[in-house]
Amino acid sequence: xxxxxxxxxxxxxxxxxxxxxxxxxxxxxxxxxxxxxxxxxxxxxxxxxxxxxxxxxxxxxxxxxxxxxxxxxxxxxxxxxxxxxxxxxxxxxxxxxxxxxxxxxxxxxxxxxxxxxxxxxxxxxxxxxxxxxxxxxxxxxxxxxxxxxxxxxxxxxxxxxxxxxxxxxxxxxxxxxxxxxxxxxxxxxxxxxxxxxxxxxxxxxxxx
Amino acid sequence: xxxxxxxxxxxxxxxxxxxxxxxxxxxxxxxxxxxxxxxxxxxxxxxxxxxxxxxxxxxxxxxxxxxxxxxxxxxxxxxxxxxxxxxxxxxxxxxxxxxxxxxxxxxxxxxxxxxxxxxxxxxxxxxxxxxxxxxxxxxxxxxxxxxxxxxxxxxxxxxxxxxxxxxxxxxxxxxxxxxxxxxxxxxxxxxxxxxxxxxxxxxxxxxx
Numbered sequence: 271x272x273x274x275x276x277x278x279x280x281x282x283x284x285x286x287x288x289x290x291x292x293x294x295x296x297x298x299x300x301x302x303x304x305x306x307x308x309x310x311x312x313x314x315x316x317x318x319x320x321x322x323x324x325x326x327x328x329x330x331x332x333x334x335x336x337x338x339x340x341x342x343x344x345x346x347x348x349x350x351x352x353x354x355x356x357x358x359x360x361x362x363x364x365x366x367x368x369x370x371x372x373x374x375x376x377x378x379x380x381x382x383x384x385x386x387x388x389x390x391x392x393x394x395x396x397x398x399x400x401x402x403x404x405x406x407x408x409x410x411x412x413x414x415x416x417x418x419x420x421x422x423x424x425x426x427x428x429x430x431x432x433x434x435x436x437x438x439x440x441x442x443x444x445x446x447x448x449x450x451x452x453x454x455x456x457x458x459x460x461x462x463x464x465x466x467x468x469x470x471x472x473x474x475x476x477x478x
Numbered sequence: 479x480x481x482x483x484x485x486x487x488x489x490x491x492x493x494x495x496x497x498x499x500x501x502x503x504x505x506x507x508x509x510x511x512x513x514x515x516x517x518x519x520x521x522x523x524x525x526x527x528x529x530x531x532x533x534x535x536x537x538x539x540x541x542x543x544x545x546x547x548x549x550x551x552x553x554x555x556x557x558x559x560x561x562x563x564x565x566x567x568x569x570x571x572x573x574x575x576x577x578x579x580x581x582x583x584x585x586x587x588x589x590x591x592x593x594x595x596x597x598x599x600x601x602x603x604x605x606x607x608x609x610x611x612x613x614x615x616x617x618x619x620x621x622x623x624x625x626x627x628x629x630x631x632x633x634x635x636x637x638x639x640x641x642x643x644x645x646x647x648x649x650x651x652x653x654x655x656x657x658x659x660x661x662x663x664x665x666x667x668x669x670x671x672x673x674x675x676x677x678x679x680x681x682x683x684x685x686x
Contacts, residue, residue: 417550463551467554
């Protein structure tokens with residue numbers, strides 16, 4: 271199949287929520303939810319925190335699999351560490367996902383930018399990789415968090431004038447957090463939308 | 479075209495984010511973002527707050543249009559009230575949306591359940607409607623907030639043990655809010671995922 275990330279709804283410059291599966295030198299499989307930045311039609315970047323099996327396995331094997339799914343169960347199990355052996359296919363993808371692609375590492379760098387508000391930048395590596403194969407089981411658009419953040423922000427926006435001071439402060443905190451996420455993972459449409467909502471909030475006299 | 483909401487990714491029992499367009503008796507068009515519950519292959523329910531043009535127009539005209547789009551700009555403009563005349567087609571849909579469907583009102587009831595944490599139940603009507611026509615310009619899945627809520631909750635979950643007490647309380651508030659949204663709009667998969675995350679948080683000793 272043609273190798274083009276656009277086939278699974280990934281656009282250059284936007285980050286998508288995926289589950290990365292890896293193996294160690296003894297072929298023990300591991301899964302973890304990781305944000306993947308599409309940097310071209312067949313290249314991706316991902317920032318992976320040190321201390322976990324995903325980074326360890328990628329550094330030792332120089333290859334990994336990116337699984338695309340909208341199954342909340344698979345994301346939950348791979349986050350809390352309960353994805354069992356039975357969930358993995360022999361080719362190290364996760365059974366039943368809509369699509370997956372295979373990657374080979376091009377380069378590994380120390381993270382130089384802070385992208386996470388909690389963890390330190392020196393705790394991560396940025397992995398640049400080339401997509402070597404794409405398998406599509408079902409037509410799918412990889413999930414990008416930005417549109418949902420805009421919708422959540424708009425839902426709060428309609429309630430700003432109905433709530434008390436504590437809740438207003440909470441909504442402002444939420445606005446800042448959604449802005450951060452949209453700036454990190456979104457496209458220009460979502461960034462522009464957040465800018466317009468900000469203007470409206472400023473007009474209403476809120477400090478952002 | 480066959481009338482089946484499943485054609486635009488709407489499943490029975492789940493609620494989707496849409497923009498509803500209406501006209502008044504003088505044919506003045508209006509747009510507002512409204513959550514639409516799919517109650518069957520050709521029926522929907524929507525809870526619409528009193529005091530706005532959408533409810534007024536639906537009650538007087540007994541028909542309306544539901545627009546399906548992932549364009550953050552259209553959602554933003556229709557929320558802050560800046561959608562201009564040029565955005566509307568002559569058939570009262572919004573230009574450029576992926577799909578839209580026409581509805582006729584079957585029944586109007588006073589809301590009997592509280593579904594919004596801020597507004598009172600007696601400030602809303604629940605409108606049951608029949609879908610009379612579907613127009614699909616581009617293949618699209620109507621947007622449901624639940625999957626995004628699960629992903630946001632998982633992102634916070636991975637940071638719970640890295641943050642101080644204030645941020646932990648914020649994450650717990652976020653967890654409760656996402657649970658509320660998922661219970662209201664989501665399917666059984668998303669509800670189950672939130673249940674599993676809750677179990678893990680309880681195991682860690684957090685009070686939810």
